[in-house]
Amino acid sequence: xxxxxxxxxxxxxxxxxxxxxxxxxxxxxxxxxxxxxxxxxxxxxxxxxxxxxxxxxxxxxxxxxxxxxxxxxxxxxxxxxxxxxxxxxxxxxxxxxxxxxxxxxxxxxxxxxxxxxxxxxxxxxxxxxxxxxxxxxxxxxxxxxxxxxxxxxxxxxxxxxxxxxxxxxxxxxxxxxxxxxxxxxxxxxxxxxxxxxxxxxxxxxxxxxxxxxxxxxxxxxxxxxxxxxxxxxxxxxxxxxxxxx
Numbered sequence: 657x658x659x660x661x662x663x664x665x666x667x668x669x670x671x672x673x674x675x676x677x678x679x680x681x682x683x684x685x686x687x688x689x690x691x692x693x694x695x696x697x698x699x700x701x702x703x704x705x706x707x708x709x710x711x712x713x714x715x716x717x718x719x720x721x722x723x724x725x726x727x728x729x730x731x732x733x734x735x736x737x738x739x740x741x742x743x744x745x746x747x748x749x750x751x752x753x754x755x756x757x758x759x760x761x762x763x764x765x766x767x768x769x770x771x772x773x774x775x776x777x778x779x780x781x782x783x784x785x786x787x788x789x790x791x792x793x794x795x796x797x798x799x800x801x802x803x804x805x806x807x808x809x810x811x812x813x814x815x816x817x818x819x820x821x822x823x824x825x826x827x828x829x830x831x832x833x834x835x836x837x838x839x840x841x842x843x844x845x846x847x848x849x850x851x852x853x854x855x856x857x858x859x860x861x862x863x864x865x866x867x868x869x870x871x872x873x874x875x876x877x878x879x880x881x882x883x884x885x886x887x888x889x890x891x892x893x894x895x896x897x898x899x900x901x
Contacts, residue, residue, distance in 0.1 A: 667793055671699040671786055678782055679703060684766035684775065686746070689713045689759045690786055693722070693752070694799050694816055695824045695875055698790070702761070715874040717759040719822035721752040726832065738776060747772070751780055753787040800871070801825055803899040804879065808892055812864070813880035815839060816871065824875065839878045843868055856896075858889060865889055869896050 675688050679701055687702030691714035700710050708716075725736040741748040747762040760779050767775050804814060813835070815826040821840030823832040846854040846868075856869040863884055869877045877900065883889055 667790070667795060668699040670789060672701060674782070674786065675699060675701040682775075682778070684763045684770055686761040686763055688761075688782075689717065691715075691718060691757050692755070692790070692795065692799060693718060693757055693825060694801050695719075695818075696795075696799065698756070698795075706761075709873075711872065711874045713759060714757070715818045715824060716822070717750055718757050718824045719818055720759075721750050721757050722823055722825065722832075724750070725752060738780065740772075740776070749776065749779060751783040753783050755787040755790040756783060758783045758786065800877070800900055801827075804877075804896065807895045807899060808879070808881065810883075811879050811881055813866070813878070815878045817876050817878070818874060819843065819876055835878075839868055839876060843870075843876050856893060860884055860889075867893065867896070869893070869900070871900055 671690055678688065679685055686704065687700065687706065689700035689710065690698045692698065695715040695718040697710050697714040700713065720739060721736065724739045728734050728736045736752055739750040742764065745764055747764050747767050749760045749762060751758045758779070762775060801814065801816060805811060813828040813830070815828060815835055816824045817836040817839055818824060819840060821837045823836040826832045826835060828835055842857065843854060846857050854870060856867060859866040861884060864880060864882045865884055866878065866880045867889070871877045877896070881892060883892065
């Protein structure tokens, strides 16, 4: 993870400069947060501080665009272009590209006065610009999902979810919301029983096991493997730790 941290640090510096210019040039724009589809935080910038942390925003937005994308694909067989949420004073616009998730906060009155279409088009172009920068970096090669699939090729289920039980990225035949809710419930119950934070747990069967592992302050990892041998499970956990730490 040290290599990933170094890549993220360089990316954050480059992308923050772009975000700063965008915020300065658009009065209706209140803030922007950029992350990967797996919920890895990259960069953000806000005109005023907000209650949520950068990690919380990134994880929540990755989950939002994942669910929105799945809903649109399943109902209309179309790819998602953006997700627009309108409140009394604010508008939240989320955009998904192949490489990033981007969430932007807009002053509703100013954005509607200037025209929402113009803001959507402008911010979609910004997302593509940032996505192109991400594509030329090595950050995507370091993503946890890909790393685990390479390191543990016999994985049957692989899921990254928020600690609130929302799916971020999942490979499973089980419906994503159900799997996410179950993993989050097991994680939280384990923490209650330990009376402290859980590092990992194993649900063992005769011929397979499910491993639930703490990922960071906002995310949980879960995977199912056709292994029941304790020695082999310990090797898998060691691989997980090497990738996420």
